[in-house]
Amino acid sequence: MxxxxxxxxxxxxxxxxxxxxxxxxxxxxxxxxxxxxxxxxxxxxxxxxxxFPGKADLLADWYREAMRGGLEMDLSDTPALPDQWLALARESVRGAAASPHMWTAKSEQAPTTPSIQAVEREMDVALLNRMTELATASSFERPVNAAELADLAVTLVTGSIREALVTGQADRLDETLAARLRALCRLAGYTGP
Structure with a gap:
């Protein structure tokens, strides 16, 4: 039963x-x-x-689904760390951008909706874990704390996405993410392809 x-x-x-x-x-x-x-x-x-406690709580479920695909993608054909990180960010954004009204609503409702905040944290942790795995498997000139480097990368990704939403420059997001992630890897002494 x-x-x-x-x-x-x-x-x-x-x-x-x-x-x-x-x-x-x-x-x-x-x-x-x-x-x-x-x-x-x-x-x-x-x-x-x-x-659902309220209408905004539906957005948390949507956001989890939208982000999941990007986090589970196969990156075995993408050898360079900055390109792997960029691919994760692109796919995650693509999943969210497929539903622009949901994406906008999620962003607007997040500051006052604990369930959305919880899912945002959950997705950030999942992205951090995946980026840490990729950094751990990469080569650097000197010892690097992969988790700390990945944490900076997640901050760059989430900050760049929020910046694009606030400034209305979503059309430049891919270019911005690519430049920032490559710069971070270069500064960390990344020596891979």
């Missing part, structure tokens, strides 16, 4: 999530109400709040 209940619960949460993404991408976050989401999902309004 518990298996069926859990399965139904997951299906309802998924329906709510998918309805919200569809509506927000079509109409924008501020134009979409919980009433509209539950109508499209085919559930009662109270059911929504059994799954």
């Amino acid at each position: 518990t298996g069926k209940r859990e399965s139904k619960k997951r299906a309802v949460r998924k329906a709510l999530y998918e309805a919200a993404v569809q509506l927000i991408e079509r109409d924008g976050y501020d134009a979409v109400s919980v009433d509209q989401i539950v109508t499209v999902a085919g559930v009662a309004k109270g059911t929504f709040f059994n799954h």
Whole structure:
């Protein structure tokens, strides 16, 4: 009985999530109400709040999904560390940029939504771990603390993304990330390809 209940619960949460993404991408976050989401999902309004504390909490689930693909990508054909880091950043941004209204809403709601903040931290830690693994496997002129170097790289990536959003210069993000990550590796004494 518990298996069926859990399965139904997951299906309802998924329906709510998918309805919200569809509506927000079509109409924008501020134009979409919980009433509209539950109508499209085919559930009662109270059911929504059994799954999400508020509308903004849907954005946390979306952000986790958008970032996951980039973190799991195969980089075996990308030998240079700065290019590996750049590929991770590009793929993560691509996943988020595929849904611009969700991306904007996530960014706007993050300062006041603990669930989004938690997922942002979770994704930053996952990115840090992946970048640390890549740095550990790379060659440097002198001993380098891979975790500290990766932490600086994550800071560069997240800061560059936020800068691009705030300044409206998203079209220059790739160029900016590439230059900054290459400079960081050069300063750390990276000797790889």
